[in-house]
Amino acid sequence: MKEDVIIVGAGPAGIFTALEMIRNKSKKKIIMIEKGHAIEKRKCPKDKTKKCVNCSPCNITTGFSGAGAFSDGKLSLSYEVGGDFPELVGEDYAQELINYTDKIYLEFGADSHIEGINQGEKVKEIRKRAIQSGLKLVDCPIRHLGTEKAHQIYSSIQEYLEANGVEMMFDYSCKDIIIEDDRCAGVVVCKTQGGDEQQIYGDDVVIATGRRGADWLEKICAKYDVEHKPGTVDIGVRVEVRNEIMEDVNNVLYESKLIGYPRPYKNKVRTFCQNPGGFVSQENYDNNLAVVNGHSYKELKSDNTNLAILCSHNFTEPFNQPIEYARKVGELTNMLGAGQIMVQRYGDILDGKRTWTKELMQANVKPTLPDAVAGDITAAMPYRAMVNIINFIQAVDHVVPGFASTETLLYSPELKFYSNKVKMDKNLITSVKNLYCLGDSSGWTRGLMMASAMGVMMGKKLV
Numbered sequence: 001m002k003e004d005v006i007i008v009g010a011g012p013a014g015i016f017t018a019l020e021m022i023r024n025k026s027k028k029k030i031i032m033i034e035k036g037h038a039i040e041k042r043k044c045p046k047d048k049t050k051k052c053v054n055c056s057p058c059n060i061t062t063g064f065s066g067a068g069a070f071s072d073g074k075l076s077l078s079y080e081v082g083g084d085f086p087e088l089v090g091e092d093y094a095q096e097l098i099n100y101t102d103k104i105y106l107e108f109g110a111d112s113h114i115e116g117i118n119q120g121e122k123v124k125e126i127r128k129r130a131i132q133s134g135l136k137l138v139d140c141p142i143r144h145l146g147t148e149k150a151h152q153i154y155s156s157i158q159e160y161l162e163a164n165g166v167e168m169m170f171d172y173s174c175k176d177i178i179i180e181d182d183r184c185a186g187v188v189v190c191k192t193q194g195g196d197e198q199q200i201y202g203d204d205v206v207i208a209t210g211r212r213g214a215d216w217l218e219k220i221c222a223k224y225d226v227e228h229k230p231g232t233v234d235i236g237v238r239v240e241v242r243n244e245i246m247e248d249v250n251n252v253l254y255e256s257k258l259i260g261y262p263r264p265y266k267n268k269v270r271t272f273c274q275n276p277g278g279f280v281s282q283e284n285y286d287n288n289l290a291v292v293n294g295h296s297y298k299e300l301k302s303d304n305t306n307l308a309i310l311c312s313h314n315f316t317e318p319f320n321q322p323i324e325y326a327r328k329v330g331e332l333t334n335m336l337g338a339g340q341i342m343v344q345r346y347g348d349i350l351d352g353k354r355t356w357t358k359e360l361m362q363a364n365v366k367p368t369l370p371d372a373v374a375g376d377i378t379a380a381m382p383y384r385a386m387v388n389i390i391n392f393i394q395a396v397d398h399v400v401p402g403f404a405s406t407e408t409l410l411y412s413p414e415l416k417f418y419s420n421k422v423k424m425d426k427n428l429i430t431s432v433k434n435l436y437c438l439g440d441s442s443g444w445t446r447g448l449m450m451a452s453a454m455g456v457m458m459g460k461k462l463v
């Protein structure tokens with residue numbers, strides 16, 4: 001089989017590569033290879049079972065639009081949020097791409113309302129408290145799609161791509177790439193559930209496998225000498241508090257992005273993916289690794305707000321396996337939780353005791369992930385990361401009084417696998433001819449908007 005452009009991964013980066021090529025009236029034949037299902041077939045059994053049944057692959061993280069279809073669907077509209085892509089192409093161009101990509105989302109039905117703007121004096125007061133706590137506030141405009149609306153938008157995009165001739169191979173895994181004459185000439189694929197391998201050749205190969213595919217891409221880079229370097233790996237927790245605690249920040253900023261470097265280690269610690277009235281969720285990675293996440297709907301609301309607190313780790317020689325390091329932390333936590341997400345009250349952590357189910361049921365903050373296992377997350381969390389997280393929470397408590405209350409819930413493990421950073425120039429050219437790496441798996445983006453914008457740039461280049 002011979003194609004013009006092969007796109008591996010139907011997440012935001014891959015989708016917007018194909019979308020931009022079509023919008024520029026490209027005549028090139030495009031094929032997308034996706035490990036999961038078409039969007040209309042993506043359903044999480046937990047809606048009925050009320051318990052994760054460990055689908056393989058996970059319907060939450062794989063399939064058309066990747067994790068975007070079931071995420072909280074927040075588009076960060078500032079180049080300051082979403083990874084290191086602006087360092088690669090320049091801040092002005094990155095912002096230009098974001099603005100352009102945002103208009104495409106609007107064309108496919110995104111809400112025109114933007115959260116986190118026009119709150120001048122109130123933002124100043126929040127920033128003042130952040131500065132007093134040694135934290136930096138990044139107030140970023142947010143376009144909130146909502147979990148249910150995101151599903152509809154990406155469904156429309158899938159239909160558009162199919163109507164314009166993009167061939168989609170759902171339920172196929174990419175096993176390898178094909179290198180011939182010092183260039184990437186194609187890929188090797190097979191059915192996700194097993195079957196005979198087949199080779200697909202193409203003029204250009206775009207790898208956009210998302211955070212879930214970061215580990216696989218790292219192995220591909222090592223195997224074929226694609227220049228790359230270990231980047232940052234984030235290890236942290238998902239925090240859940242009552243909406244009343246976050247009321248001011250939710251109303252003014254919708255999503256507050258706070259960054260700090262707490263003593264004594266001064267690692268970068270940040271908040272991420274804040275979900276007012278949201279729900280804590282579980283995602284499954286390969287080998288049944290359960291990790292925690294969160295999302296929020298446009299209509300359905302809970303009594304709680306959840307957000308991630310992530311501690312960044314940058315490793316130096318001789319260690320070069322940051323993804324595997326984070327995976328081991330997750331596996332140890334899963335072991336203690338009998339394969340489930342663990343949850344612990346902040347006050348119990350400070351008291352040096354585990355949390356019991358009875359204590360959760362008696363508290364003001366009721367878990368929105370009902371099958372989370374009460375226990376002791378500190379028995380699995382690295383000491384350095386745990387100290388950073390505790391000190392960061394205490395700093396945030398000055399910005400958001402009550403954040404560090406006894407009943408605040410911490411879920412673990414929250415892991416972000418985007419540590420392999422593929423070396424490329426400002427035109428997205430890697431060290432292997434005709435091979436391009438995009439989105440979160442490339443190590444250059446973090447989140448829906450920046451990955452989508454990188455895909456738009458790739459589409460323009462391929463035209």
